[in-house]
Amino acid sequence: MENVKVLIVDDEPNIRDLLSTSLRFAGFSVHAVANGADAVNAAEKGAPDIILLDVMLPDMNGFSVTKKLRSMGINAPVLFLTARDETADKVTGLTVGGDDYMTKPFSLDEIVARINAILRRTKQVETEDSILEVGEIKINQDAHEVFANGESVDLSPTEYKLLRFLMSNPNRVLTKAQILDHVWEYDFNGEMGIVESYVSYLRKKLDPLTTEPLIQTKRGVGYMYKSVKNAS
């Protein structure tokens, strides 16, 4: 997944910065613009592999932008960003082709996962596998299924996202703040105690099925998903 180019289109500077830094850190090559006209220009010159497109833009809406892009022969898949309450009647037509959509507010881990899922489906570039296996745990990201030593484990959406984040950073201590920032929606306003709660939920479900505890507590620092092999 080397050198995947992402074009971000959003008029809110906060979101733009958040996405830019986060995706750049995730290894993507990022270019960000604030409106539809710039998006069309940037897409023409930059040949992005995927486009993150806010549906509500100051100059034109997301659909006009995609229409324009398609008519120019630019077929990069689009991940639409929409506000939670506009989904009702605006959803139609959004997931055509390899496209997908996410509601704001989203979580950073989730958006990286979605981008990888789309790239995987459209196969335009080399990307990560749908199966994420570290140590005794295996996640099938297409099916949203989790297995511990072959046994199927039932996780709630948040439990699933937390485990995926931990597993994609094995043998590295993650602070509760980092976890909160990546797994929870960016406008989450609660306490970090919730991370403790969810780690506890995960342990209760996973530890009975594994030979040793998987999530280690680094007191005063954070949590770490331990796996013997595969440090990469």
Next chain:
Amino acid sequence: MENVKVLIVDDEPNIRDLLSTSLRFAGFSVHAVANGADAVNAAEKGAPDIILLDVMLPDMNGFSVTKKLRSMGINAPVLFLTARDETADKVTGLTVGGDDYMTKPFSLDEIVARINAILRRTKQVETEDSILEVGEIKINQDAHEVFANGESVDLSPTEYKLLRFLMSNPNRVLTKAQILDHVWEYDFNGEMGIVESYVSYLRKKLDPLTTEPLIQTKRGVGYMYKSVKNAS
């Protein structure tokens, strides 16, 4: 079904884009034009395997276009696109040989199914099988018949399309938005609750005939058609 060439002829840019991206994603090689004259040119040069032809075009109607094509020795089957209210006789005269017609608005899953059916009938290229069998359910797409462990099941048109879409994406979670976009007509403007209703209908008809529930609910994500084998 490698490298099947589809020529799309429609003067509405929306429809053209929708079909282009959708069919391209479905694995077809697509070329789209806006009027009859261009269609004749493109067909001559591109040698398409099938032509999607809007009956009402600005310069000439679909009938003239096909006549012209046939006189030039181009015998690719035609799938006519007509508005719902155009009379049936007008259309029936058009469909000779392997041709067929669909009324607008259509659903994306349906049009892919029709294209495959036509290619299957005309046998000009390698294409998908008429029988779709996943797990305990078997669908005969030519006859629109559904069997659960050999027992015949009676489904309404929408139930049938929903099941076919789920079965053609086994072991992958599909969001309600994706289902809506593929199974329902492209101008559908209702709520996603209708997907829940139809999943409920399907389960009521299918579950009594199978050893285990086939359509799994992934709470907060979507639905998944489960089949034991093929975990990859």
Next chain:
DNA sequence: GTGACCATTCAGCCAATTCTCAGGAATCGC
């Protein structure tokens, strides 16, 4: 026109999930 489907919406119900909190357990520095 009438009756049989069929598509669609809706509301009430139930269950899963999220989140907070507080008491108790573990760990650390001294």
Next chain:
DNA sequence: GCGATTCCTGAGAATTGGCTGAATGGTCAC
């Protein structure tokens, strides 16, 4: 050892998501 800090976990309240039966209106065949 012992107090202070950090973490764990069970309980509970509020919310959300999903299921289903019933109601509505449309279409089609006869």
